[in-house]
Amino acid sequence: MEDIKHYMQQLGTEARAASRAMARADTDTKNKALRAIATAIRRERDTLLAANAADLQAARNNGLEPAMLDRLILSEKGIATMAEGLEQIASLPDPIGEMSDFKYRPSGIQIGKMRVPLGVIGIIYEARPNVTVDAAGLCIKSGNAAILRGGSEAIQCNRALAAIVHEGLAAAGLPATAVQVVATTDRAAVGELITMKEYVDVIVPRGGKGLIERISNEARIPVIKHLDGNCHVYVDESADLDKALRILENSKTQRLGTCNTAESLLVARSIAQEALPPLAAMLVSKGVEIRGCNETRALVPQAKPATEEDYYTEFLAAIISVKVVADVDEAIAHINQYSSQHTEAIVTENYTRARQFLREVDSSSVIVNASTRFADGFEYGLGAEIGISTDKLHARGPVGLEGLTSLKYIVLGDGEVRA
Numbered sequence: 001m002e003d004i005k006h007y008m009q010q011l012g013t014e015a016r017a018a019s020r021a022m023a024r025a026d027t028d029t030k031n032k033a034l035r036a037i038a039t040a041i042r043r044e045r046d047t048l049l050a051a052n053a054a055d056l057q058a059a060r061n062n063g064l065e066p067a068m069l070d071r072l073i074l075s076e077k078g079i080a081t082m083a084e085g086l087e088q089i090a091s092l093p094d095p096i097g098e099m100s101d102f103k104y105r106p107s108g109i110q111i112g113k114m115r116v117p118l119g120v121i122g123i124i125y126e127a128r129p130n131v132t133v134d135a136a137g138l139c140i141k142s143g144n145a146a147i148l149r150g151g152s153e154a155i156q157c158n159r160a161l162a163a164i165v166h167e168g169l170a171a172a173g174l175p176a177t178a179v180q181v182v183a184t185t186d187r188a189a190v191g192e193l194i195t196m197k198e199y200v201d202v203i204v205p206r207g208g209k210g211l212i213e214r215i216s217n218e219a220r221i222p223v224i225k226h227l228d229g230n231c232h233v234y235v236d237e238s239a240d241l242d243k244a245l246r247i248l249e250n251s252k253t254q255r256l257g258t259c260n261t262a263e264s265l266l267v268a269r270s271i272a273q274e275a276l277p278p279l280a281a282m283l284v285s286k287g288v289e290i291r292g293c294n295e296t297r298a299l300v301p302q303a304k305p306a307t308e309e310d311y312y313t314e315f316l317a318a319i320i321s322v323k324v325v326a327d328v329d330e331a332i333a334h335i336n337q338y339s340s341q342h343t344e345a346i347v348t349e350n351y352t353r354a355r356q357f358l359r360e361v362d363s364s365s366v367i368v369n370a371s372t373r374f375a376d377g378f379e380y381g382l383g384a385e386i387g388i389s390t391d392k393l394h395a396r397g398p399v400g401l402e403g404l405t406s407l408k409y410i411v412l413g414d415g416e417v418r419a
């Protein structure tokens with residue numbers, strides 16, 4: 001334990017020093033590092049595939065669920081996408097140093113704002129290797145230093161990626177310690193990371209209930225929570241059924257293990273008889289188990305009874321909860337009670353109800369007539385994402401470069417003094 005404390009303090013000290021250099025770095029230097037990392041990722045493709053194969057083998061031996069294994073896989077295409085993602089981040093405008101909102105005050109001084117990095121960001125995330133590179137890339141471009149603690153099942157791949165990121169930073173003349181990957185899977189390191197307030201400015205936890213509990217109890221540093229996604233699709237009485245089928249299929253079945261996957265379907269009573277049987281048939285054909293209310297079960301013989309707990313559950317598996325609701329008001333009330341405030345979609349051709357849903361659903365993304373799977377930084381044009389914030393303060397929804405910065409006031413004078 002003492003060793004881990006010492007190790008984490010070391011990472012913290014180095015990260016704090018590196019954050020000063022990152023805040024000073026100019027755009028070309030940061031972009032050079034990003035492009036050098038992209039080149040090294042492509043060059044080291046076989047090393048990365050081998051490291052990932054070792055992680056996958058260990059995870060299979062430990063009986064990891066299929067949806068979690070799917071998340072752990074780093075394919076050749078995934079490697080190419082990581083490298084492209086870095087190049088896209090390089091091509092985005094640099095937010096740091098941007099000055100805005102200037103106005104003169106009667107005293108003669110000029111007041112404005114300047115965008116600055118947050119400093120040192122500690123990110124705790126699931127066993128998904130691409131997050132290591134996306135997070136590193138966004139932190140570098142936004143002039144921050146990062147301490148990355150990925151899921152333990154991805155440790156081999158994350159170590160290999162860390163070496164590549166260090167090489168790219170060094171090639172650009174930036175400190176390799178600007179991005180450090182915690183090299184141990186011991187969760188005591190997480191305990192240290194979330195309490196090292198002298199070294200870490202903000203913690204981004206990406207994960208589920210166990211992580212939430214620990215962070216809520218122990219964190220001594222501001223947190224931007226990126227938590228679970230109990231996401232809903234509501235099929236309104238004015239829904240186009242072809243759209244509803246497409247949207248539900250994609251929201252629920254495109255990837256079972258992601259946080260923006262739909263876990264619950266709500267259907268307006270007036271359209272249930274027409275809509276539920278084909279929607280259920282599509283889900284069943286994709287191997288999805290349906291857990292429904294009594295009205296659902298009357299229309300869908302295969303449906304099992306849903307418990308109250310099911311409506312609160314993020315299954316991350318081929319299971320969906322289904323409920324027939326009176327109207328959009330009940331749909332909104334249900335979502336605001338049971339969802340995790342991540343992402344919800346309405347399928348409707350009715351403009352007024354679409355606007356009501358957008359206004360009243362209290363989640364980080366609210367979508368009309370499109371899949372919940374779009375809630376993603378890349379899809380929203382941010383280049384990549386640190387994750388999807390389910391918090392309301394500082395950043396909400398997919399977090400890109402701007403979410404890793406803040407604004408400070410700057411004041412320009414010419415000898416003015418306060419009267």
Ligand SMILES: NC(=O)C1=CN([C@@H]2O[C@H](COP(=O)(O)OP(=O)(O)OC[C@H]3O[C@@H](n4cnc5c(N)ncnc54)[C@H](OP(=O)(O)O)[C@@H]3O)[C@@H](O)[C@H]2O)C=CC1
Pocket residue numbers: 124125126127149150151152153185187190191206207208209210211212214225226227228229258259260314386387388389390
């Ligand atoms: N909003 C968002 O952007 C995202 C949300 N998620 C959510 O994450 C969940 C699925 O991922 P899953 O891997 O199961 O999540 P977990 O919460 O189990 O794990 C995520 C990370 O947290 C660590 N962790 C978990 N519990 C503790 C603890 N008590 N103490 C210290 N560290 C801990 C894990 O470490 P270890 O490896 O040791 O288990 C891992 O690094 C889903 O709920 C999903 O919606 C996932 C990605 C993005």
Ligand SMILES: N[C@@H](CCC(=O)OP(=O)(O)O)C(=O)O
Pocket residue numbers: 071126128257258259260373375376377385387388
């Ligand atoms: N950006 C992701 C969603 C966020 C994410 O990484 O979720 P998860 O698969 O739970 O680790 C995507 O849509 O692929």
